[in-house]
């Protein structure tokens with residue numbers, strides 16, 4: 001995989017050799033990594049929010065354990081969290097930040113409700129946790145992150161099922177071209193094809 005240009009080096013030069021905490025975090029990860037499964041017609045869930053349609057594709061979970069080794073924290077939308085809560089699963093394996101306009105009492109210190117600017121959230125998560133940040137979705141939060149150009153890595157598993165209707169992976173975004181480069185593909189026996197893209201160019205200095 002091509003190496004990203006070293007942001008640390010350019011900032012170090014600009015600050016006369018002093019490294020900011022943000023740069024320190026980026027050297028040890030800190031990339032926002034979207035990792036989701038999507039139906040061929042672009043949905044992440046059935047209209048009621050269900051994801052049981054993913055069950056026949058268990059072989060594609062093989063990539064999950066290696067992925068999690070790169071992850072220090074997760075960020076998700078309130079609807080994704082509510083769905084997980086309904087399923088009785090609030091242990092995400094890493095500290096999880098839930099983006100919401102409606103603060104709630106978390107079940108443990110590993111779940112952190114967040115209301116505010118998304119760029120600030122990413123900065124805070126980078127400072128607090130080593131490794132990359134898993135952007136879990138859903139589509140609404142992915143749209144907000146994409147609009148703010150906060151996603152570094154896009155891993156999308158295309159699932160060979162057409163749902164016909166559901167919750168979209170890509171709700172209509174504020175029009176802006178985001179150019180990506182393909183860095184990895186993996187085809188599973190069940191027909192799931194995982195594509196990994198990274199943003200083109202180095203991250204913006206203010207990210």
Ligand SMILES: NC(=O)c1ccc[n+]([C@@H]2O[C@H](COP(=O)([O-])OP(=O)(O)OC[C@H]3O[C@@H](n4cnc5c(N)ncnc54)[C@H](OP(=O)(O)O)[C@@H]3O)[C@@H](O)[C@H]2O)c1
Pocket residue numbers: 035036037038043044045048049050051076077078079080081083084099100101102115116118136137138139140141142144167
């Ligand atoms: N297939 C997959 O890999 C996959 C992955 C993840 C999720 N899912 C499924 O996707 C479904 C949820 O997706 P979704 O697109 O409907 O919802 P979502 O993105 O999980 O959550 C949307 C909610 O997040 C909050 N939010 C979004 N942007 C915000 C911002 N900028 N500031 C503050 N709060 C913000 C809002 O909550 P408030 O109500 O608080 O305003 C909004 O209603 C679930 O059924 C889940 O199971 C599937």
